[in-house]
Every structure is written in C-alpha cells, then in structure tokens.
Amino acid sequence: MAVAGVHLHVGAGELVGLFGPNGAGKTTLFNLISGSLKPDAGEVVFYGEAITHLPPHVRARKGIARTFQVVQAFGELTVLENVLAAVAHRSLARWLPLGRYDSPARRSVALELLEAVGLASRASERARNLPLGLLKRLEVARSLALQPKLLLLDEPLGGLNVRESEQLLEVLLGLKGRTTMVLVEHNVRMALPVCDRAVAMDAGRVIAEGRPEEVRSDPRVIEAYLGDGDDA
Known part of the structure; x- marks a missing residue:
C-alpha cells in the first residue's frame, strides 16, 4: 500500500503506536523511514537532518534500528x-x-x-x-545494542499469546526513556494502553492522531476497522 500526504512527527523519548487495518500503509511507512523504500515526494527528517536519500545502513549508523515481524536471531x-x-x-x-x-x-x-x-x-x-515470546525480547535487546535514537517495532506482538504479549509490553514500558519507539501493531487493544500517542492510518493516509483513548474512539478509526469495536 502506498502512502500519501503523511506527516508524522515523533518526539524524543515517546512511544508512539501506529495502527490501522491491513493495507493501511503502516509497513510501507516503516520502510520509508528505515530506507528500504524511497519516496516519490516528501522528506524524511531525523533530528533535523534530511535523510531521504540515505541508504538503510547509513540511517542505521545515524541511530535508526528496526525489528521485523519474522525474528532474526542466530x-x-x-x-x-x-x-x-x-x-x-x-x-x-x-x-x-x-x-x-x-x-x-x-x-x-x-x-x-x-x-x-x-x-x-x-x-x-x-x-x-527459546519460545517465540522470548525470541521477540531477544530481538529487542539486539536492536538496543546498536544504541538507537529511534527503534521501529514491526508487529512485536505477532504470533504471541496473551501472557507473552503482556510480558513484552511490560518490557517496552520499562525501556521508555532509553530510546524513542514507534510500534506498528494489529493487536490494538493490548498495545494502545502503553503508547504515549497513537496514530491511525487507513488507505495510506493518517486519519486520526492524539491520545490513545481519543484515537480509539474516533469515528473514522472505528469505520476503518469496519465498526469492530473490539479491534479498534
């Protein structure tokens, strides 16, 4: 899914949740931030520096780290x-x-x-x-070893049961203040409460942004999730 007209600002030390239904453009936005994709228009600015045309490994050296949906461990x-x-x-x-x-x-x-x-x-x-829940934590530790200024977490709760999800979210809460984090997650009900701010996307655009409870109750967000209040 392409993204269009997205303006996303993340303050230092924040834990921002990026939510939306399948095909909303969340992973595409992550790829644009990390450098896996290049935008046709617009800029990616990191701590005041335009990094739009820098390759992923250079962005990583500047302090952008990312976890993936599929755990990458040795x-x-x-x-x-x-x-x-x-x-x-x-x-x-x-x-x-x-x-x-x-x-x-x-x-x-x-x-x-x-x-x-x-x-x-x-x-x-x-x-x-290690079971998957602990492998996810290991990947977070490996990412933190790079001393990132920004950690992008791509569906960290994917494949985890409720208890494993709760434990991983407790870990992320404990890391607040160590680095800035943005997470993409489908499990909105579990992830939303740990976020300082929430951003909802649909069809490649931001449709709501603000405090988690405000975003969850936004009519546009509920509509994007097909009116399923349990997921939105």
Whole structure:
C-alpha cells in the first residue's frame, strides 16, 4: 500500500503506536523511514537532518534500528552471544571471530541489555531453544545494542499469546526513556494502553492522531476497522 500526504512527527523519548487495518500503509511507512523504500515526494527528517536519500545502513549508523515481524536471531549462538554480536557490530570488532569480540566491557553491556528485557537468566541458552515470546525480547535487546535514537517495532506482538504479549509490553514500558519507539501493531487493544500517542492510518493516509483513548474512539478509526469495536 502506498502512502500519501503523511506527516508524522515523533518526539524524543515517546512511544508512539501506529495502527490501522491491513493495507493501511503502516509497513510501507516503516520502510520509508528505515530506507528500504524511497519516496516519490516528501522528506524524511531525523533530528533535523534530511535523510531521504540515505541508504538503510547509513540511517542505521545515524541511530535508526528496526525489528521485523519474522525474528532474526542466530539460533546456534547463545542468547548472550547474539547480543554480543550486535554490540560488536557498532565497532570494527564485527570483523573479528566471536571469541575475540567477547571483551569484559562488551559482555557487561550485553548482560545489562539482557537484564533490561528479562533474559539475563537465559544468557547461556541457545537461541534456537527459546519460545517465540522470548525470541521477540531477544530481538529487542539486539536492536538496543546498536544504541538507537529511534527503534521501529514491526508487529512485536505477532504470533504471541496473551501472557507473552503482556510480558513484552511490560518490557517496552520499562525501556521508555532509553530510546524513542514507534510500534506498528494489529493487536490494538493490548498495545494502545502503553503508547504515549497513537496514530491511525487507513488507505495510506493518517486519519486520526492524539491520545490513545481519543484515537480509539474516533469515528473514522472505528469505520476503518469496519465498526469492530473490539479491534479498534
């Protein structure tokens, strides 16, 4: 779905929820912000700098990180090693064998990140053995290892049961203040309460923006969700 005329401002330290039915343009907007897509018109401005024509890896170095709907973890590595690899990626250490970038300083950073997402007790387990709910938390920790100024979370609750979703949202609440976050999520009922601000999209356009409770009750949002008040 193309997006048109979208103006989205995210303040430092905010947790903003981006909601809308299938085909609303949410993932397309994420792709425009992260650099996977180039806009035909308009600009992407990050901390006062126009980054519209910069490739994704340059945007990442400037502080934009992203999680994906499909978890990307190294299954044969331990949970700690997965985060160590991300920590090392910020320096030339990413070119070194695993054993050589496991320095005390990097290990300390990685363990702190695992503590922040509630995975410290699983540090020595192989990532392949983690259930999906914990893999999602691991991906958040790996993204935070890049020290992003902006973290884009693409459907973090996808595939999770209610308890796993609650636990992941608790983790995200605990991370507020560490970085700015924007999340795309279909599970509006669960995700909306943790957001500072909500933005609703439909057919590639923003149709409502404001406090979560205001956006949820907006008639345009309810109509976009086909009047299903349980989902909107």
